[in-house]
Amino acid sequence: MASLAPANPDFERSVRDTFQAQRFLGLLGAQLETVEPGYVEIQLPKRPELTQHHDFFHGGATATLIDVAGGFAALSLMPADRQVLTVEFKTNLLAPGAGDALVVRGEAVRAGKTLTICQMDVYALGSDGAETLCASGLGTYMAVPRT
Amino acid sequence: MASLAPANPDFERSVRDTFQAQRFLGLLGAQLETVEPGYVEIQLPKRPELTQHHDFFHGGATATLIDVAGGFAALSLMPADRQVLTVEFKTNLLAPGAGDALVVRGEAVRAGKTLTICQMDVYALGSDGAETLCASGLGTYMAVPRT
Amino acid sequence: MASLAPANPDFERSVRDTFQAQRFLGLLGAQLETVEPGYVEIQLPKRPELTQHHDFFHGGATATLIDVAGGFAALSLMPADRQVLTVEFKTNLLAPGAGDALVVRGEAVRAGKTLTICQMDVYALGSDGAETLCASGLGTYMAVPRT
Amino acid sequence: MASLAPANPDFERSVRDTFQAQRFLGLLGAQLETVEPGYVEIQLPKRPELTQHHDFFHGGATATLIDVAGGFAALSLMPADRQVLTVEFKTNLLAPGAGDALVVRGEAVRAGKTLTICQMDVYALGSDGAETLCASGLGTYMAVPRT
Numbered sequence: 323m324a325s326l327a328p329a330n331p332d333f334e335r336s337v338r339d340t341f342q343a344q345r346f347l348g349l350l351g352a353q354l355e356t357v358e359p360g361y362v363e364i365q366l367p368k369r370p371e372l373t374q375h376h377d378f379f380h381g382g383a384t385a386t387l388i389d390v391a392g393g394f395a396a397l398s399l400m401p402a403d404r405q406v407l408t409v410e411f412k413t414n415l416l417a418p419g420a421g422d423a424l425v426v427r428g429e430a431v432r433a434g435k436t437l438t439i440c441q442m443d444v445y446a447l448g449s450d451g452a453e454t455l456c457a458s459g460l461g462t463y464m465a466v467p468r469t
Numbered sequence: 470m471a472s473l474a475p476a477n478p479d480f481e482r483s484v485r486d487t488f489q490a491q492r493f494l495g496l497l498g499a500q501l502e503t504v505e506p507g508y509v510e511i512q513l514p515k516r517p518e519l520t521q522h523h524d525f526f527h528g529g530a531t532a533t534l535i536d537v538a539g540g541f542a543a544l545s546l547m548p549a550d551r552q553v554l555t556v557e558f559k560t561n562l563l564a565p566g567a568g569d570a571l572v573v574r575g576e577a578v579r580a581g582k583t584l585t586i587c588q589m590d591v592y593a594l595g596s597d598g599a600e601t602l603c604a605s606g607l608g609t610y611m612a613v614p615r616t
Numbered sequence: 617m618a619s620l621a622p623a624n625p626d627f628e629r630s631v632r633d634t635f636q637a638q639r640f641l642g643l644l645g646a647q648l649e650t651v652e653p654g655y656v657e658i659q660l661p662k663r664p665e666l667t668q669h670h671d672f673f674h675g676g677a678t679a680t681l682i683d684v685a686g687g688f689a690a691l692s693l694m695p696a697d698r699q700v701l702t703v704e705f706k707t708n709l710l711a712p713g714a715g716d717a718l719v720v721r722g723e724a725v726r727a728g729k730t731l732t733i734c735q736m737d738v739y740a741l742g743s744d745g746a747e748t749l750c751a752s753g754l755g756t757y758m759a760v761p762r763t
Numbered sequence: 764m765a766s767l768a769p770a771n772p773d774f775e776r777s778v779r780d781t782f783q784a785q786r787f788l789g790l791l792g793a794q795l796e797t798v799e800p801g802y803v804e805i806q807l808p809k810r811p812e813l814t815q816h817h818d819f820f821h822g823g824a825t826a827t828l829i830d831v832a833g834g835f836a837a838l839s840l841m842p843a844d845r846q847v848l849t850v851e852f853k854t855n856l857l858a859p860g861a862g863d864a865l866v867v868r869g870e871a872v873r874a875g876k877t878l879t880i881c882q883m884d885v886y887a888l889g890s891d892g893a894e895t896l897c898a899s900g901l902g903t904y905m906a907v908p909r910t
Contacts, residue, residue, distance in 0.1 A: 386528075412853045705854055
């Protein structure tokens with residue numbers, strides 16, 4: 323996605339502060355890696371508490387990554403007086419969430435004044451560093467006044 | 470949805486055993502309440518670790534409930550030698566996840582040999598017992614051989 | 617959905633005029649039946665030009681019904697100076713679109729100032745009048761100023 | 764998407780024949796341009812009968828393109844004795860469908876034995892040949908025996 327100009331010069335701090343304030347992400351152990359205008363990357367190391375009955379990452383953990391990657395990619399483009407709400411998102415699980423960690427990449431594909439649409443991909447990281455696409459998402463996020 | 474006959478007479482045990490084996494649901498503290506053919510109800514009591522930056526239930530927790538409610542509603546209709554995989558699901562967040570607990574109700578709207586489609590609603594339970602619809606979902610689940 | 621008060625007393629005319637102005641719906645031959653606050657019903661009689669390679673209604677025709685049923689259910693609740701835009705919608709095809717006609721019912725499940733979320737079901741009508749659920753949808757619609 | 768090998772050496776004919784047999788696509792005037800393994804491109808020239816009340820392409824026409832682009836991208840990877848069914852798809856409308864034509868590009872992101880997941884983008888073509896992304900989709904398609 324070419325040349326998305328952030329409306330908030332301090333966009334990275336806004337994203338990192340909101341990430342930090344979401345206690346559910348702390349419960350999971352998610353780590354915010356990259357923050358760029360219209361783009362974020364988040365990693366989630368494997369822990370037994372994050373799995374389903376076959377020892378893969380649980381789809382709920384994967385869906386959470388998809389939701390927040392889209393939300394923070396959208397937030398990175400919003401003015402400083404706005405915060406982000408998830409309107410909706412779709413999650414397609416493509417392959418078992420196997421591996422040492424999941425990494426999600428979220429990208430804004432259209433940023434409007436009120437709504438931002440994002441595309442998200444989740445990769446399973448093997449112990450050899452290889453990435454396997456294991457989920458894709460598409461979501462809608464809304465800018466609302468900070469309260 | 471009227472008159473869905475379970476292919477597995479022991480459907481409730483199959484659902485409860487799988488629920489129990491998903492450690493992520495234990496991390497969240499989700500409780501499986503009702504299991505009927507093509508229908509489940511799951512409750513999630515409020516804890517600070519489940520919230521986002523405004524102290525409401527995090528959308529990732531809500532999406533997890535939607536995913537598993539659909540998955541278990543689908544599993545309840547599958548033969549004993551099958552297990553369930555999530556193919557995809559959509560989550561619409563309708564209102565803040567405020568209240569003492571969330572309750573999700575998942576229902577199969579079409580059960581085929583391979584795919585089952587489910588509709589899910591999440592309600593926020595107030596301290597007075599009132600329910601507020603706070604999320605809806607629609608998802609696709611697949612029967613695969615047990616391994 | 618109980619007791620949705622229309623913001624526009626002339627809501628039915630607003631919906632019928634917009635329906636009439638969408639030439640694509642004329643190409644398909646769709647007929648707007650019922651309009652109530654937060655609810656519409658649209659019928660589409662079978663014609664060979666609406667089919668896919670097995671002589672069932674084409675999924676694109678079904679998706680169009682889902683889209684417009686949600687859009688008009690949302691529009692029926694909007695103030696007179698607003699029009700409706702589709703933000704997004706999901707379509708699940710549940711059974712072949714067989715029969716003499718399709719009927720879609722769209723209902724608002726949450727109506728906000730800016731966004732309205734709707735749930736839609738499509739039924740295939742047999743020559744004996746029996747209805748078979750053949751598709752479900754969930755969508756997001758936005759109120760924007762009339763221009 | 765790297766190196767998708769078609770299971771059917773005659774995949775292009777299979778896609779073109781099925782396209783031709785879908786009378787609804789003829790009603791719209793859609794033209795199948797490119798067919799490659801796991802990828803198709805379809806064009807839809809502007810006609811007044813394809814518009815909504817602001818003279819843009821109707822969202823139902825856009826959704827139809829998204830549906831069939833995913834379906835044919837999936838079909839191109841299936842064995843000769845299979846045909847394709849749409850399980851579900853999501854459509855996000857990103858910008859008005861303005862311009863002389865729409866072009867949709869559908870691509871398989873995961874092809875399994877039974878299910879194939881595809882990602883679709885729709886562009887509006889201006890009279891100067893410029894492309895504007897106006898819709899994105901994500902869908903699930905199923906291989907079933909030919910009958």
